[in-house]
Amino acid sequence: MAEKSRPGGRTARVRAQILAATVDLVAREGVAGFRYEEVAERAGVHRASVYRNWPDRDELVVEALAQYAARQVPFPDTGDLRADLVEFLLGQAAELAEPVGRALENAVSNSESEAVKRTVRRVLDRRLETVRTRLERATDRDELQAVDPLFFAHLVAGPAHLAHMHGVAYGRAEAERTADVVLAGLRATSTTRHSREERG
Amino acid sequence: MAEKSRPGGRTARVRAQILAATVDLVAREGVAGFRYEEVAERAGVHRASVYRNWPDRDELVVEALAQYAARQVPFPDTGDLRADLVEFLLGQAAELAEPVGRALENAVSNSESEAVKRTVRRVLDRRLETVRTRLERATDRDELQAVDPLFFAHLVAGPAHLAHMHGVAYGRAEAERTADVVLAGLRATSTTRHSREERG
Known part of the structure; x- marks a missing residue:
């Protein structure tokens, strides 16, 4: 040490x-x-x-x-899942714009060191726990059916990551559009699947 | 040269x-x-x-x-948007698993060279064109309302990128789940917005 x-x-x-x-x-x-x-x-x-x-x-x-690892992007709980998700996504986008966000991305994708991987894993596990906790509260309040937190996290955070990687702007409009489509998609597929049956 | x-x-x-x-x-x-x-x-x-x-x-x-840049992940057009999207996502996931996929990701996010950025941009522009073309056909057939191809591309491809980056499995089940949620979400938000009004 x-x-x-x-x-x-x-x-x-x-x-x-x-x-x-x-x-x-x-x-x-x-x-x-x-x-x-x-x-x-x-x-x-x-x-x-x-x-x-x-x-x-x-x-x-x-x-x-x-x-x-000590810091966290907050996923607030105001009772409005859509608004809270938008804040969470904007927090992630802000973090990606900092050197530490990119350093973490480089470390997770390119390191061959077990110690480095463990550190990154710890950061990611904490973030996933934050998502899991917020989703459980949403489920308790019938805002959303139960959903795999990792799938949810990847689906909502993907656009911010790709936008950042490709140097494309990602702001409130993008976060809102993402939240709207993902939440509507989860509600349509997990409850009744009526969207696919009606239109597919 | x-x-x-x-x-x-x-x-x-x-x-x-x-x-x-x-x-x-x-x-x-x-x-x-x-x-x-x-x-x-x-x-x-x-x-x-x-x-x-x-x-x-x-x-x-x-x-x-x-x-x-000469290669392309195909986005087939069999007339079934969901099935074609799943193939497109599996193609992207397969490419990410190859060295060239990761090399491109590293180049896009870390290069300060204008020439390197131009090359990466060309690859990305071609991919976006593929997405745009397939989405236009879907719109022509009333499979989907018009949607920004870049937003669509980032939303559907995000989970494959993050899964790859974090060393998590991404296969047909993940591609199908992503396609289902995104297509249902786009249909629910772009046509009637009834999902949010009913349940939000």
Whole structure:
């Protein structure tokens, strides 16, 4: 493990700079792409400071991403599933626009390190738990029939991810349109399937 | 531009090996991450062969990805939109599982090169055209109201991308569920909006 630091001290500041630089570089170049020299340069520290604190490359990535695991995109519960879903989607889109969002995407898709994968998995599991909890409340209130949270999460979040990946705008209008179509589609297919029978 | 090669000759073979190695490495490490030494090693050629043919790094990436632009995931037209959409989604999922699919994703999200971005854009534009054409036929036959092809493409393809990114299985069951929910949702929201008014 990396050495302990006193919060607020010089060591802590250097470590925070190194971790932030790592997030930026993983965002830009991927987990396998960045080099310690670049981290040091971007953090404004000596290369030795990076090596001394994180002799293991995967550990550096894990610790840089772990900061992120503590944060969460909120899925509010105002009782209005459609409005809450729109907020959740806008939160995800905002996060994707930050370096840490892209770093996480690069880490999840490209890392071969078990430790990095575990860290990413922890972030994703927490997010899925947030979705599951909100959907259960919606089901309790008969806003929606029971639905697999992972399927739901992928369906609603897909457009924000693809828009971000392709450099296309994603704002409130896109989030609302997505929420409307997905919620209407789930209601039509899970309750009566009348849409397909009537029109299909 | 890189030197011309005689099809089937040794030069052509070496070039094909180099381009395939580049796709593999861009898939694994991103556009900025891979090194010429790795390309040469993976292709089983001298490093000088890579430098001689592609002194410009971006040009190497562009040419490696351009092979891909010639291919297309088909969106068939049997007259059954749901069945055709399922085939289209399974085709996309299969492509994502190949190195070239991941290389393209890395290129689109991480490259700062205008030439690389143009190449990726060309691939995406062609795909969007395929979607637009199939949707117009569906509208002509009253299978579906007119819908923005980009929104449609992102909505239906999102789950396959996220499942792939997160290492989750995506097969026929997932493609069918996605097609059912999205088509039902589009029908419910674009024609009568009765789903939201009845149940929301």
